[in-house]
Each structure stands twice: as structure tokens, then as C-alpha cells.
Amino acid sequence: MRDIIVAAAVALVVSMFGTPLAIRLFGRRGYGQNIREEGPQGHYDKKGTPTMGGTVIVIAALLGYAVAHLATMLSANPSPPTASALLVLFLMTGLGVVGFLDDFIKIYKQRSLGLRSGAKALGQLLVGVVFAILVVRFPNAYAVTPAETRLSFLRDFGPSIGLIGFIIWVLIMIVGFSNAVNLTDGLDGLASGATGVVLASYVLIGNWQLRNSCTTAILGPNCYIVRDPLDLAVVAAAVLGALIGFLWWNAPPAKIFMGDTGSLALGGVIAGLAITTRTQLLLLLLAGLTVVITSSVIIQVGFFKMTRKRIFRMAPLQHHFELKGWAETTIVVRFWLIAMLCAAAGLGLFYVEWMPKT
DSSP states (O other): OHHHHHHHHHHHHHHHHHHHHHHHHHHHHTOBOOOOTTSOGGGGGGTTOBOOTHHHHHHHHHHHHHHHHHHHHTSSSOOOOOHHHHHHHHHHHHHHHHHHHHHHHHHHHTSSOOSOHHHHHHHHHHHHHHHHHHTTOOOOTTSOOSOOSSEESSSEESSOOHHHHHHHHHHHHHHHHHHHHHHHTTSTTHHHHHHHHHHHHHHHHHHHHHHTBTTTSOOGGGOBOOSOHHHHHHHHHHHHHHHHHHHHHHSSSOSOOOHHHHHHHHHHHHHHHHHHTTOTTTHHHHTHHHHHHHHHHHHHHHHHHHHSOOSSSSSSHHHHHHHTTOOHHHHHHHHHHHHHHHHHHHHHHHHGGGSOOO
């Protein structure tokens, strides 16, 4: 528990005080947001707002995690970094680098599109393949690896889908959720708040899995075979602390945007946490808001191609409500509430099997 508190506190402080430095630095260098011409008219006022704020989130989270472990090295019970946590941090950082390149090209070429879709997808795939291959290695003393080549919901289930099948499945998750958070990042503070509740959920999940680990006690069929549940909770806490500090400056009206640097990194970290905590399919509910927003884009594009008509005034979904006249803060707060309800439902489902039977 101490590691979780230290990681979150350090990341929060670094992000809270580091973000205004980034705002000034990026502002002086002209690293401002470009606005799509086809976007809502109200967004033109945001042109020039510093972007690439996701760099602060990534750096603060990494520092928070590192300091938490350095602090334990001086204690009677040191806890070195674990394979599971380092792999999730690698995934977050790798996708953050892909997003940074995308953001930088947008700024350098003064256009709303950065990396070409093929190059961006290739970057995501390369990082994802490395993660997928490594995450089924590094067994601990109990022969438990960070992940298994099986699907998972509340824990692993069913037969192995094989290494190739697992790699494909992991890539779908990583690319899907990194792009989902990217699509959610359309209004001030929306993606930060929505992702924050998912990370908070994984702090609780990691703690519960530690207390009910199959490797520390014989708890019957409900125990969890997870390699490093506590350290995964530390990762979630570090990223959550960094995100809260960033949200202080990203809340409406935003002084800085996270950009693709932040959205791809955040999507990667929640996908990585789902894979290593063996809750892959549960993430669809925990991150239900991002799933709904992504689905709105898929539905809009598919329906338009079939009928040449649109279901929503604009996709992603948040822009539909903007064009209906909803205030931006109203949309953000209401979507945050939906995100909280989805996370609460996911946590309720996660804990329901432990409720006493009457």
C-alpha cells in the first residue's frame, strides 16, 4: 500500500507542477493545436493551445513508479520492479513515442493530420508485437508469467489460443484502446477524466488480487493467478496521479492538450493492465465510455457508406451533442458520470463472485 501512495503522490506533484512548465515551453516554441476544418466551429477558439501534454503524463508516471521502488530499497522489505509492471510501462512509453511523433509532425507541418495512418498503425503494431511476445515470458518462482495465451474476463478461461492467436488478440486490444482514447480526447478534460476512473479501478483490482492470490493462500476456485498484482496497482496509481495533476490544467477551459502523445499512451496502459491482470474482456465494461464513443464512429462511417446518410450530426459522439447545442462542460461532466457508472458496473461484476450467498 505504501508503494501505491508514494507512486501516486510523486506522479501527482511532478505532473501538477511540471505541466505549467510544459505550457510555457511549448507555447514559446509554437507547439500549438491545429483544428480540423470539418470540426465544430466552437473549436476554432482552441487553435494554438499548447499540445503534446501527454509527455508530462508519461514522465510523471515513470518518475512516480521509480521513486516508489527506490523508497522501498531503503526499507526492511525492498520490492524491486517486476516484469509485469515494466512491460506495461514499456507499452505506455512506446505508444507515447508514436503519439509524440504524430503530434510533432502536425506542429512542424502545421496541419491537423500528423503521421500517415499506415505509419502510425505500423508504430502501434511494432510496440504491440514486442509487448505481446514478452508478456508470456518471465515466469516467477511459481511459474506464473505476466500473461497467458488465453482469453480472460475475471481471470483466464478456456483453452490456449496459441502464441500467434494471442499476439493478434493483444494487438487488437492495444490498437483498439489506444485509438479509442484518442477518439475520446475531443473535449477539454474528457479523456483525462474517463481514463482516470479506469485506472482507479485497476488500483482496486490489483489490491484485491494480491489479497486473494492463489500463490499466497489456498482460497478455492475464486483465487487469482496473477504474477504481480501489487506492482500493477502501483503502475495504475502512478499513471492516475500523473493524470490528476495534468487534469488540473486540462479541465475546461484547457490550458494544454494531451495530444496523441497522451491518448495513445493512456490507451496502451489500460490495455496492458487488462492483459496482465487477466481482465481483458472486463475492460470493455470498465472503459465503457470509450467503447461507446468508438462505436459511434464505426456506426457513423458504416451507415454512411451503405446509405449516404448520417445517424449522428457528427462523430465521435461528443461532437454530436455539441452540434445539438450542449455546452462543452455539460457534455464533459455528463460523460464523466457515464464513465464512472461503467467503471462501477465493471467493479461490481468483478467483486460479485465474492459476495456471500444467501
